[in-house]
Amino acid sequence: MHDEEKKDSKCATAVSIAGRIAGMGLAVAAAALMAAASQCTVYAAYGARPRTVSYGDFPPFVYLVIATAMAAFLEAIAIFLVVWKKGKSKKAAALMPLLGAAVPALLYSATGAAFAKSADLSYCSAYGQRVSVCAGSAAGGGGSNFCSQVHIAVYLALAAAVVVSVAEVVRALGGSAALGGSDSDCSSSDSDHGCHHKH
Helix, strand or coil: CHHHHHHHHHHHHHHHHHHHHHHHHHHHHHHHHHHCCCCEEECCCCCCCCEEECHHHCHHHHHHHHHHHHHHHHHHHHHHHHHCCCCCCHHHHHHHHHHHHHHHHHHHHHHHHHHHHHCCCEEECCCCCEEECCCHHHHCCHHHHHHHHHHHHHHHHHHHHHHHHHHHHHHHHHHHHHHHHHHHHHHHHHHHHHHHHCC
8 A cells, every 4th residue: 555655656746747847848938939029010000100019018028028937947946856856855845835836926927917918919109099019000910920929928828837836736745645655654553563552
């Protein structure tokens, strides 16, 4: 029974590591794709000067780039602690729960902010009118590419958040199973030896 629980714990750890690696890759892809969303020239229909926009013109997108990059870095630390440190050192035991909470928090908050902004990609022109970045007539074809990159980056960040969350749940379940098995072994051994103390 103990061997089966140990095997399940190893499988949970392997699945968790794979999920963390996938989440880190998705976070890096989201950051890179969002950072590449730039040089979109918008032409207003009422004679305003063309304006070149990039992700840097929208604070939620800047936050997404920073948050996903930080999340990828923290996931790399978590993977190092699990693979090389085996998660058994005191530092690893203290850091893993913090990393497990910080990474999804960064990804979900950045995704939520970016989703809200991506629903209405526009800016205020010098004439006081709102100009849509994604409108085909205004963007001259470039805006559609810009908006597509933004939306894909947001979905990648969301996927990273979900994958990392699942990996953390699997890690927690695997750890609790291993602890449960050790507790049952201790209790059974204590009961076996406890009879000898009675006279």
